[in-house]
Amino acid sequence: MPITRFPDPRRGSYDGIIAVGGDLHPESLLLAYRSGIFPWPMDGLPLPWACPDERAILRFGDLHIPRSLAQSRRRSTLHFSIDRAFPDVINACAAAKRPDQPGTWITREMVNAYIAFHRLGYAHSVEAWDGKELVGGLYGVSVDGVFAGESMFHRQPNASKLALLHLIDHLRDRGVEWIDTQTMTPHFEALGAVLISRDQFLDLLAATRARGLDPFGGAIGIPGA
Numbered sequence: 001m002p003i004t005r006f007p008d009p010r011r012g013s014y015d016g017i018i019a020v021g022g023d024l025h026p027e028s029l030l031l032a033y034r035s036g037i038f039p040w041p042m043d044g045l046p047l048p049w050a051c052p053d054e055r056a057i058l059r060f061g062d063l064h065i066p067r068s069l070a071q072s073r074r075r076s077t078l079h080f081s082i083d084r085a086f087p088d089v090i091n092a093c094a095a096a097k098r099p100d101q102p103g104t105w106i107t108r109e110m111v112n113a114y115i116a117f118h119r120l121g122y123a124h125s126v127e128a129w130d131g132k133e134l135v136g137g138l139y140g141v142s143v144d145g146v147f148a149g150e151s152m153f154h155r156q157p158n159a160s161k162l163a164l165l166h167l168i169d170h171l172r173d174r175g176v177e178w179i180d181t182q183t184m185t186p187h188f189e190a191l192g193a194v195l196i197s198r199d200q201f202l203d204l205l206a207a208t209r210a211r212g213l214d215p216f217g218g219a220i221g222i223p224g225a
Contacts, residue, residue: 002027006035009051010199016052023047024113026120033122033143036198036205038150038182041105055201056184060172062192065165072158073165078135080166081127083216086118087111089125089137093151106151114150117141124216126167128159136160138167140179145213146205147171148180161187174215178204 002025009018018037022028024047032038032049040050065073094106117123122143128136136159138152147167152160171179181188184195196204 001025003031006031006037006049009036009202013051013053013198016050017048018051019049021046022049024109026113026117026122029113029117029141030122030143033141033146033148034209036202038141038148039110041107041110051198051202052183053198054195055198056181056188056193056195057178057201057204058168058181058188058191058193059178060168061177062194063168064190064192066190069158069161069165073162076158076162078128078130078156078159078162080163081129082167082170083118083124085127085134085137086123086125086139087115088134089127089139089153090114090151092134092137092153092155093139096151096153114139114141121216126163126170128154128156128163128166130156130159137163140167142216144209145176145211145215146180146208147176147215148182150182171215175211175213176215178208180205 001023003022006019024039029039037049037051040048042048090106090111094111114123123139123141125139126137127134135156136154138149138160140147140149152164154160168179181193184193
């Protein structure tokens with residue numbers, strides 16, 4: 001059964017957790033992202049839903065591309081695509097080894113749920129290719145003109161970072177001014193991401209949704225959602 005209502009994130013949370021339980025039904029995911037909430041699976045616990053006290057966002061007007069990355073972009077022979085290989089990208093993200101994490105939060109249930117969400121037009125991938133070989137990429141969710149980045153992977157140096165820059169160009173060309181990176185990472189901090197309060201984020205979310213942007217050409221949608 002899909003979740004039909006979440007607690008109001010503005011009323012606070014327990015260490016960023018707004019609710020616990022439910023499932024990853026597409027209607028649950030759609031309601032969550034529209035509310036500024038995202039699932040954050042943890043081993044041995046019912047499914048937590050998060051809206052952190054502080055949220056990391058990257059405003060494109062504040063984007064700073066480090067010199068080494070700019071040089072890599074100029075010299076790169078990689079080519080990029082959008083939504084060409086979503087299942088491959090999310091599975092690669094799930095399999096990626098992360099030195100600061102003992103495992104991955106991208107469980108098989110998450111993979112299956114986001115593939116279904118992708119087929120409905122809400123989850124999207126960016127792929128980096130070396131010829132016909134997938135060497136990097138990222139995926140995230142776009143709901144009502146707000147893009148939330150979920151995960152990245154690379155098999156060649158800077159492949160995922162260049163895929164991110166391709167995504168930013170795509171979104172900026174279609175009127176989007178920022179992305180939700182959810183939590184701060186050293187890479188996003190180097191690009192100019194900042195932390196804002198939960199209330200500031202929810203205000204920004206509402207203002208952006210009201211603009212009616214459609215950077216990926218329209219979702220199939222969920223009847224009645």
